[in-house]
Amino acid sequence: MAQNTRSAKGSATGRKKPRAYDPVKTRAAVLAQFGLVREVVEGLSEEQLAGPSGLGEWSVRELAAHLSMAVSSVVRGLGEPAPESAEVGLLDWPFTTEKYAGQVADDTRAVAAGAPVAELYGRVAADIAEVLPGAADDRVVRTRVGAMRFADFLVTRTVELVVHSDDLARATGVEVPFDRQALAACTRVLADALAVKAPGASTEVRIPPFAVVQCIEGPRHTRGTPPNVVETDPLTWIRLATGRTQWADAIEKAQVRASGERADLVGVLPILG
The missing domain is CATH 3.30.1050.40 (Nonspecific Lipid-transfer Protein; Chain A)
Incomplete structure (x- = not known):
């Protein structure tokens, strides 16, 4: 997801104490929203998957692939050596993503051109179920925009999942429910x-x-x-x-x-x- 071209006037470091998020609820929210998306995606026909997503030139298949990447990035981050310290805070994240839009689009197309979506979602679901329970909230993970605390990175995954769940619903006409916590x-x-x-x-x-x-x-x-x-x-x-x-x-x-x-x-x- 890319930020708009307007720069932020403020910065997260100048804000009052950041809002706290319950890590247990965040973990459950990511899993729940991904599960809701998976149920919808696996029920889409080839014709629906080939249709326009409403997001630039992406097809629904590419949108579905991008949604899976919101969770697979967690698996990838936990699979790499932990950086020494975090570089990006939760409220820095919305203002750091714009310059990676092209890379995100390229990666999305590559993922969409790989395994069928049902296989892709099944693999991601199995991987996240394996690594999530043992991950420490304060562990630092490498992300596309910089090193982040794992608990903060998971909160950003709720943004990706919810925003693109709504995109998927509008593109296909199929309701995608929202997990309340997400x-x-x-x-x-x-x-x-x-x-x-x-x-x-x-x-x-x-x-x-x-x-x-x-x-x-x-x-x-x-x-x-x-x-x-x-x-x-x-x-x-x-x-x-x-x-x-x-x-x-x-x-x-x-x-x-x-x-x-x-x-x-x-x-x-x-x-x-």
Whole structure:
């Protein structure tokens, strides 16, 4: 997944203490969401797999391959020697992926051209079930964007899985359910990334029931009802944050409620492309 071309104004190192994620719940969420995707992918016909994904020139088969890579990257990272220290934090990750978009696309095409998707998913499921139970949360793993704590890297996998599960559903017309914990983690990472990209406290962004963040430079609100409020549901937020939905369209369709002169996020969206 590649970030959009706008650079982040803030940085994760300048943010308040990062949100904590329960490693046990994160592990379960990754496995659960991959299982839900696998069930759908294995039921797709060859005609469906050959159809367009809606993501550039990728076919649905290539999208399915990319989804499997979100989990196989965990297996690969655990199979390599551990780096001495982490280079990339959880909230740095959304802003480090853009330059790898071409490499990701090449790797995706190569994986899609290999084994049939059912065989591919079966192999990945077996591999992750073998390595995940023994992995330490604080172990450092090598990732495409740099060395990360294993627990943080797993949280990024929920983002990849949820975002592309939604892509798969829209491309095929087949519902892909969301594991609640995976959806929550994805929502929170992208909300916190917004606060990093547009630091401030003039606007409150609410994504019930999972996240509330403050962002945008301007007068700080301390009590009572905030003068600038944005509220939306998790799936609409994820689509906005990744450029799948445009701000103006979401406003027009009443998918977003925005009040106040600073409650316009068009200048800071998307977060991740």
